[in-house]
Amino acid sequence: xxxxxxxxxxxxxxxxxxxxxxxxxxxxxxxxxxxxxxxxxxxxxxxxxxxxxxxxxxxxxxxxxxxxxxxxxxxxxxxxxxxxxxxxxxxxxxxxxxxxxxxxxxxxxxxxxxxxxxxxxxxxxxxxxxxxxxxxxxxxxxxxxxxxxxxxxxxxxxxxxxxxxxxxxxxxxxxxxxxxxxxxxxxxxxxxxxxxxxxxxxxxxxxxxxxxxxxxxxxxxxxxxxxxxxxxxxxxxxxxxxxxxxxxxxxxxxxxxxxxxxxxxxxxxxxxxxxxxxxxxxxxxxxxxxxxxxxxxxxxxxxxxxxxxxxxxxxxxxxxxxxxxxxxxxxxxxxxxxxxxxxxxxxxxxxxxxxxxxxxxxxxxxxxxxxxxxxxxxxxxxxxxxxxxxxxxxxxxxxxxxxxxxxxxxxxxxxxxxxxxxxxxxxxxxxxxxxxxxxxxxxxxxxxxxxxxxxxxxxxxxxxxxxxxxxxxxxxxxxxxxxxxxxxxxxxxxxxxxxxxxxxxxxxxxxxx
Amino acid sequence: xxxxxxxxxxxxxxxxxxxxxxxxxxxxxxxxxxxxxxxxxxxxxxxxxxxxxxxxxxxxxxxxxxxxxxxxxxxxxxxxxxxxxxxxxxxxxxxxxxxxxxxxxxxxxxxxxxxxxxxxxxxxxxxxxxxxxxxxxxxxxxxxxxxxxxxxxxxxxxxxxxxxxxxxxxxxxxxxxxxxxxxxxxxxxxxxxxxxxxxxxxxxxxxxxxxxxxxxxxxxxxxxxxxxxxxxxxxxxxxxxxxxxxxxxxx
Ligand SMILES: Nc1ncnc2c1ncn2[C@@H]1O[C@H](COP(=O)(O)OP(=O)(O)OP(=O)(O)O)[C@@H](O)[C@H]1O
Ligand SMILES: [Mg+2]
Numbered sequence: 001x002x003x004x005x006x007x008x009x010x011x012x013x014x015x016x017x018x019x020x021x022x023x024x025x026x027x028x029x030x031x032x033x034x035x036x037x038x039x040x041x042x043x044x045x046x047x048x049x050x051x052x053x054x055x056x057x058x059x060x061x062x063x064x065x066x067x068x069x070x071x072x073x074x075x076x077x078x079x080x081x082x083x084x085x086x087x088x089x090x091x092x093x094x095x096x097x098x099x100x101x102x103x104x105x106x107x108x109x110x111x112x113x114x115x116x117x118x119x120x121x122x123x124x125x126x127x128x129x130x131x132x133x134x135x136x137x138x139x140x141x142x143x144x145x146x147x148x149x150x151x152x153x154x155x156x157x158x159x160x161x162x163x164x165x166x167x168x169x170x171x172x173x174x175x176x177x178x179x180x181x182x183x184x185x186x187x188x189x190x191x192x193x194x195x196x197x198x199x200x201x202x203x204x205x206x207x208x209x210x211x212x213x214x215x216x217x218x219x220x221x222x223x224x225x226x227x228x229x230x231x232x233x234x235x236x237x238x239x240x241x242x243x244x245x246x247x248x249x250x251x252x253x254x255x256x257x258x259x260x261x262x263x264x265x266x267x268x269x270x271x272x273x274x275x276x277x278x279x280x281x282x283x284x285x286x287x288x289x290x291x292x293x294x295x296x297x298x299x300x301x302x303x304x305x306x307x308x309x310x311x312x313x314x315x316x317x318x319x320x321x322x323x324x325x326x327x328x329x330x331x332x333x334x335x336x337x338x339x340x341x342x343x344x345x346x347x348x349x350x351x352x353x354x355x356x357x358x359x360x361x362x363x364x365x366x367x368x369x370x371x372x373x374x375x376x377x378x379x380x381x382x383x384x385x386x387x388x389x390x391x392x393x394x395x396x397x398x399x400x401x402x403x404x405x406x407x408x409x410x411x412x413x414x415x416x417x418x419x420x421x422x423x424x425x426x427x428x429x430x431x432x433x434x435x436x437x438x439x440x441x442x443x444x445x446x447x448x449x450x451x452x453x454x455x456x457x458x459x460x461x462x463x464x465x466x467x468x469x470x471x472x473x474x475x476x477x478x479x480x481x482x483x484x485x486x487x488x489x490x491x492x493x494x495x496x497x498x499x500x501x502x503x504x505x506x507x508x509x510x511x512x513x
Numbered sequence: 514x515x516x517x518x519x520x521x522x523x524x525x526x527x528x529x530x531x532x533x534x535x536x537x538x539x540x541x542x543x544x545x546x547x548x549x550x551x552x553x554x555x556x557x558x559x560x561x562x563x564x565x566x567x568x569x570x571x572x573x574x575x576x577x578x579x580x581x582x583x584x585x586x587x588x589x590x591x592x593x594x595x596x597x598x599x600x601x602x603x604x605x606x607x608x609x610x611x612x613x614x615x616x617x618x619x620x621x622x623x624x625x626x627x628x629x630x631x632x633x634x635x636x637x638x639x640x641x642x643x644x645x646x647x648x649x650x651x652x653x654x655x656x657x658x659x660x661x662x663x664x665x666x667x668x669x670x671x672x673x674x675x676x677x678x679x680x681x682x683x684x685x686x687x688x689x690x691x692x693x694x695x696x697x698x699x700x701x702x703x704x705x706x707x708x709x710x711x712x713x714x715x716x717x718x719x720x721x722x723x724x725x726x727x728x729x730x731x732x733x734x735x736x737x738x739x740x741x742x743x744x745x746x747x748x749x750x751x752x753x754x755x756x757x758x759x760x761x762x763x764x
Binding site: 414416417419420421422423424425426427429430433434435438439442 | 606616
């Protein structure tokens with residue numbers, strides 16, 4: 001009985017390994033090619049140093065625009081999420097059809113990367129920051145609503161039901177009894193998203209939605225690497241600053257730190273000022289180039305897509321492209337996780353000397369601050385256009401988040417069982433196997449699954465820079481107003497993200513059991 | 514002598530000596546209780562006896578072998594004869610009760626089965642039987658984190674007994690148990706002592722239970738050994754000196 005059981009436990013891992021190898025082949029990953037052309041990679045970075053310092057004054061207005069879009073978008077999106085979430089939660093009083101409708105809407109919105117949302121927004125609101133802010137708002141709204149209703153569903157609703165029973169309106173009961181329960185996790189999520197959004201907004205310029213992305217793209221294609229270096233440095237500084245602020249605020253929110261009421265008021269006032277400033281200066285929508293017909297054909301294309309393309313075979317068809325997208329995300333996530341492991345160990349002051357840990361944390365932060373399309377543009381010089389570049393990009397992009405979660409897990413390790421097994425005369429290797437890994441694996445698995453989910457979405461825009469996947473045909477179709485084809489691709493993307501979502505929920509549920 | 518402690522000292526920082534010049538010995542099959550006020554050094558003593566904490570000076574002999582100077586394989590060999598029940602349990606929280614107990618069987622296993630987790634039916638049955646004896650037969654597959662304090666303590670006890678140790682070090686093994694269960698567990702330990710000749714060193718805050726179950730008392734106060742003698746000879750006066758408040762002990 002025991003032997004059979006162990007065999008069964010190993011089976012999923014074996015399956016995973018075989019799938020991984022298949023996906024590696026499918027995406028044409030070639031370590032040899034990478035090694036042979038590695039100088040093209042180091043080249044880019046070497047030529048960024050020293051950055052062009054004189055260029056900074058040109059950067060700041062665009063950097064501000066980037067921050068503006070993300071602040072305005074995050075706050076608005078998070079606010080709307082708060083209003084929408086109660087309609088999605090199964091444990092609050094709401095009509096079931098409405099709930100299902102809302103959930104489908106959220107799931108559909110969630111399937112799109114910000115870049116695609118931004119491109120769509122530029123068709124409606126014209127080129128500029130307004131479109132970018134709309135995209136960030138929608139993206140934040142989708143993610144936050146989902147996180148929020150998941151929180152509500154695990155919250156205690158007895159106070160809410162009690163208030164309803166006393167005759168309070170459901171809305172009022174929600175604000176009084178449910179919000180306080182989820183407030184701290186809601187704020188923490190919003191702060192985390194703000195930070196992510198700054199990085200996302202940095203590439204929106206790529207499709208004309210404002211911010212620093214356009215400049216960055218331009219400088220890269222003109223090979224002015226000292227200026228690229230300056231832009232990336234400014235971006236890194238901005239991301240560090242925002243991360244620092246949001247980490248501080250998260251401590252306050254979680255109640256691990258306290259501040260004087262006056263200080264809290266000052267912080268709130270400063271944040272509101274920043275928000276209002278961002279909102280009023282974000283620019284007006286420009287409707288001059290949007291016509292009713294254009295918008296009409298856009299929507300009819302989305303509603304009545306090109307059905308034939310959905311099932312078209314061969315390497316140009318939708319199924320093949322979607323498969324390529326998933327494979328890029330899958331292989332990229334696995335490689336990223338493998339790279340994250342040593343980085344996470346080196347980044348904890350619990351296991352290595354403080355300065356070493358600080359160095360590696362900064363290194364990971366620097367990796368994280370570079371928007372992912374930039375990696376695509378850099379890696380394409382090494383691996384050429386195609387899925388392999390996408391894999392490399394996804395791998396490097398996964399490092400930031402996965403390392404962070406790994407480091408947290410290592411930081412909260414309980415070493416007492418490790419020492420207890422040591423006192424029984426058990427070798428260090430087995431001690432790690434039985435007293436350390438069981439503590440780490442659940443956190444690792446959930447981080448990797450979560451990242452896989454994110455990567456599936458992000459992999460679908462890699463095509464913009466020629467890094468394989470579904471992105472290129474999608475953006476091509478949108479730019480050529482081929483809305484029925486865009487609709488088909490969109491539908492495929494929605495189904496794909498939904499499927500990945502189901503699988504990862506299933507796996508996570510299985511782990512918890 | 515099963516266990517000999519000679520002039521053992523331990524200092525964590527400059528000011529407090531956790532243990533200073535402690536010497537005693539325990540014969541095979543003896544049941545000894547170590548008592549003393551909180552912070553007296555009882556836990557530190559246990560940790561030195563099982564080799565998880567080095568001592569600053571002195572010698573520790575288990576079955577005549579020097580533990581304090583042993584390293585690597587030799588140390589592991591000596592440690593295999595010792596089972597420890599920790600005050601804070603030291604269990605792997607998100608792993609099942611059964612697995613936690615099985616972990617204690619690892620030193621006896623070949624490398625490959627140990628890494629792959631092939632414990633075999635016999636070991637599983639031993640572990641399950643032990644868990645049934647401490648009243649956890651229905652919790653085998655439960656993750657430890659879902660248990661109450663007292664249930665965790667019983668898992669820790671089962672783990673310590675899993676390898677049939679020659680010496681059992683128990684740091685307040687019944688502190689989180691209700692009086693009835695506590696008494697059952699101590700009866701179990703005494704049975705093992707009397708039938709299998711298990712040597713037991715138990716830290717305890719419960720004087721009545723210590724007196725009832727053990728043969729001998731060792732009193733620690735601020736890291737010093739202030740009493741070592743049969744339970745019967747520990748008069749009220751002796752008990753008072755053992756539990757003397759810090760200021761009085763200095764006089
Ligand atoms: N790892 C450590 N680092 C520093 N000081 C320690 C450490 N472990 C114990 N001490 C100190 O050594 C002294 C003895 O501690 P010990 O845990 O052995 O006491 P105890 O008798 O087990 O107390 P209790 O009955 O409360 O469990 C205390 O003053 C404690 O603060
Ligand atoms: Mg203690």
